[in-house]
Amino acid sequence: MPKKKLDHNFTLDAVRSFKDERGSAFNAQISPLARQIATQYRHDTMSPVMVIGVVRILEFSLLVLSGIGLWLTYVGWEAGQLWYYGPLILACSATSVVLLEIAGNYQLARLQQPLLAFGTCLLVWTSALAAMAAIGFFLKISIEFSRVWAASWFAAGLIGMLAFRSIVARLVRRWARNGRMERRAVIIGGGSQAEALIRSIERQPFNDIRICGFFDDRDDTRSPPIIAGYPKLGSVAQLIEFARIARIDMLIVSLPFTAEKRVLSLLKKLWVLPVDIRLSAHSNQLRFRPRSYSFIGSVPMLDIFDRPINDWDSVVKRSCDVVFSLLGIVLFAPVMLATAVAIKLDSKGPILFKQTRHGFNNEPIDVYKFRSMYVEQCDPSAKNAVTKNDPRVTRVGRFIRKTSIDELPQFFNVLMGHLSLVGPRPHAVAGQTRNLLYHEVVDGYFARHRVKPGVTGWAQVNGWRGEIDNDEKIRIRTEFDLYYIENWSLWLDLKILFLTPIRLLNSENAY
Template identity: 70%
Template sequence: MSKKKPAHQFTVDAVRTFDDNGEAHHASSALNANARKIASQYRRDTMSPVMVSGVLRVVEFLILCLSGTAIFIGYVGTAGAPPAYYAALILLGSATTVAALEVANAYQIPRLRQPVFTIGTVVAIWLGVLALMSLAGFFLKIADDLSRVWLGSWFLTALVLLVSLRLVMARLIRRWSRNGSMERRAVIVGGGEAAEKLIRAIEQEPYNDIRICGIFDDRDNRRSPPIVAGYPKLGNISELIEFARIARIDMLIVSLPITAETRVLSLLKKLWVLPIDIRLSAHANQLRFRPRAYSFIGSVPMLDIFDKPINGWDSVAKRAFDIVFSILGIIVFSPVMLATAIAIKLDSAGPVLFKQKRHGFNNETIEVYKFRSMYVDQCDPTAKNAVTKNDPRVTRVGRFIRKTSIDELPQFFNALKGNLSLVGPRPHALSAQTHNLLYHEIVDGYFARHRVKPGVTGWAQINGWRGEIDSDDKIRTRTEYDLHYIENWSLWFDLKILFLTPVKLLNSGNAY
C-alpha cells in the first residue's frame, strides 16, 4: 500500500465550515479559507518523475562515455588502433546501452525505486553490449589492435559506477517521494461512491507517485459526502480552478461515469483553461475500450481528455531555446537599446524603463519591462485606457518606438529571466479591457491562453493582430490565434514565428 496522505489533518467540522451554506455558496468562485490554507501547503514546485528519469538517462550515458575515455587516455594513449576506433566504440556502446535499458523499462520510477530488480538487467545489457562490440571488432578486423585491458577495465569500471548510481537514486527517489519533492499532485472531481472506489484503487497501487490533495464536487453534502476515503470535499468546480493554480496541481481525475455526458462536458468546459492533465477515470465504468485508448496509474485505467501543453522535455527544449535566442537578441540589439535609452532621456524626464504588471503563466502576475513611451505623469500601468492614434500621452520618441516595437526589446531580459518566453501568447495587462469589459468577460475560455508562458512575440502578432483592441471581435480573434499556437506548438513553429516577426512588424498600421 502506498497511501499518500497530505500533510494536514482533515475533520468533518473543517469541511462543514464552507459547505453549510448549501447551493448559495456554490455560486461563488472565491476559494474558502480551509481550501486556501490547504492549497498554500502545496505552493512549492515538485520534480517531475519524467524529468528525473530523463536526467538519469543523460547521466548514465555520460558515465559510460567518460569512463571509457578516461581509461583510454590513461592506459592506451596512441598505441594500437587509431583513437577514432575507440571513440566510435565508446559512443555507440554508450548509446546502445542506454537505449537497451530504455526498452527494458529500466528507467521507470517504480523500478528505479527498487534497484534489486534492475541491477540484473543492467549487468545483462552491459555485458551484451560488450559482446556486440567485441563481435564488431572481429568483423571489422580491428580486434587484434584493440586493447583487451581497456575493454575489460571499461566494462568493470562502468558497471560499478552504474550500479552505485542506481543504489543512490533508489534512496533519493524514496526520500523525494516521502517528503513530497517528487510526486504528481491530483484532485478528484466528483465525490461519492465512485470517487471512493477510485481512491482505494489508486492507493492499492504500489509505489505510485500520485498525491491526492482533495475532492471537488458541485453537489451538496446530501448527495456528495464531505469526506470520502479520508479526503475532504474542498469546494465546488469554480473554486477548483483557483485551488489548482495555487497548489500547482498536475492532474485532475474526473470520477464520473462516461454515460453522464452532459455533466462531464459541463465540467470540461470550465476546467480546460488550466495548464494540467485532465483524465476521466475508467475504473468503474462499464464501457471498455482497447488498451491503447487508456493511460494508467499503475493498473488503474484513465481516458486522456486534455494534456498539459509544452510539458516534460518539451518545456526543457523551449527554455533552452529562450535562453539561447534571448542572449543573441540582447547582443544583437544592444546598440539599438542603448540609443533608445539615450533618446528617451533627451526627449522627456523620467526613467528609461516602464514596468507593467500583466497576466503570466497559469494566471500568475508578472512584471514586464518596456521602454517608456509615455510622459511619466500620464503613464497607465493598468492599461485601463488603451493607447489610441495620436494619443497625447505618448512622447515623440514613444510614437516611433511603439510603431517599430522597439519599446518591447527589454523583454529579452524577461525571457532570459524566465517569466516570459520569446514566443507565446502576448501578455495582457491585468485591467486591459474594451468597451468597459475585461477581456475574460468578452471571450469564453480566455484564460486558456495562459496555459503556457506568454511571449515577447506570438502567432497572433505576426498575423497582423497587434496594437489597439477596440472591438470584441479583435480580442476574440487574437485568442483564437493564441489557442491555435498552444495546440500546435513545436520548436519549428517557434522558429518560424521568431524569424517572421521583424518582417511582419514592418506592417504596423495598428500600433500607436
C-alpha cells in the same frame, strides 16, 4: 484554422461551445481549509519524467566516461586509435541505455530497487559488449582493441551502474517521502465511485501520485465531506481558484462516460488550467483498446487534455529563451542605449515603464517597456488603450511604438523567466474593450495563460498587433493564441521568431 481533436468524441470546439448556465467560474472564493491546503502545495515539484530522463543521460555519461578514462589510462592517447575506440564506446553505451529502457529498468519502481535490477544490468551490459565484439570480429577490426581494456571496462561499467543506481534509489525514495518528486492530483466528483478510484490509486506500488483532495458540486447528502480520508475542498467552480494557488499536475474526473453533458460542463470550466486532465475509466464497464488509455500503475485513464509545453519541451523552450534573449540584449544594446537617451531628452520622467500583466496560470507579472507616454498621462492599468494620434504619446514614443523598439526591455523579462520569447502576448490585467474585461468578452480567454506569455506570438506575425478597439479583435487574437498552444513545436517558435522582424515592417496598426 484547424483544431486539435481529442479522443472519444471530446473536442475543444465541443468544450468551448457548451453553455454553462451557472456562469463564470473565475470569481469563486475557496474555503479557508482549501486555501490552507493549496498553500502547502504552492511550490513546484520535480517531475518524475524529468528525473528519469536525467538518470538516462547520467548513466550513459557514466559508461562513456569510464570507457574513455580506461582507454586513456591503459592504452594511452593515439589520434589514430580514437576512430576505433570512440565509436565503440559511444555505440556500446547507447545500446545499453536503449536495452535498459526496453527492459523497463528506468521505471520508478525499478529505480527504487537496484538489487532487483542487478540481473538485467548484467545481462544488458554483457549483451552490448558481446554485440560490439561480434561486429568487430566480422569487420576484422577486433585486433585493434586491447583485451585488457575491454575486460576492465566491462567490470568498471557494471560496478559503476550498480553504484550509480544505489545512489539514485536512495535519492528517489527520499524525494518521494518528502514530496519533492510527485504528481499532485485532484479528484473531481465524489461518492462511492471516487472512493473506489482513490483506493485503487493508493494500492499501486511505488505510487508517485499525491491526492490533494476532491471537489464536487453536489451537497453533503449526495457527496460526503470526507472520502477515503480526503476532504471535499469545494465545488468545481472553486477548483479554478485552488489550482491558481497550488501547483497541481493532474485533474482526475471520476464520472461515468454516460454522463456526457456533465463531463462537458466540467471541461468547459477546467480546460483553461495548465494541467493534465484525465477521465477515470476505473469503474466503467465500457472498454477501449489498451492504447487508448494511460495508466497510474494499473488504473486506466482516458487522456482528455495534456498540459502544454511540459517536461523536456519546457527545458528546450527555456534554453532557447535564455540563449536568444542574451543574444538580443547584446545585439540591441546600442539601440536600447540610444532610445534611453532620446526618451530622457524628449520628456521628463523615468526611461522604463512598468505594467502589471497576466502571466502563466493567471499570475500577475511586471513587464518592462521603454516609456512612450508623458509620465503624468501614463496608464499602468491599460484601461484606456492607445489610439491613433493619441495625445498621451510623446514624439519619441510614436516612433518606438511603431517600430516596437519600446518592447526591447522585455528581453530582460525573458532572461528572468517571467516571459518567453514566443507565446501569447501578455495583456494588462485591466485590459478591456467596450468597458468589458477581455475574459468577459471571450469565452475561454484564460486558456491562453496555460503557457508562459511571449514577447511575440502567432497572432502578431499574422497581423494582429496594435490597438484592440472591438470584441472581434480580441476574439481573433485569442483564437490564434490557442492555436499556438495546441500546436506548439520548436519549429513553430523558430518560424515566429523569423517572421517577427518581417511583420514589423507593417506598422499600420501600431500607434
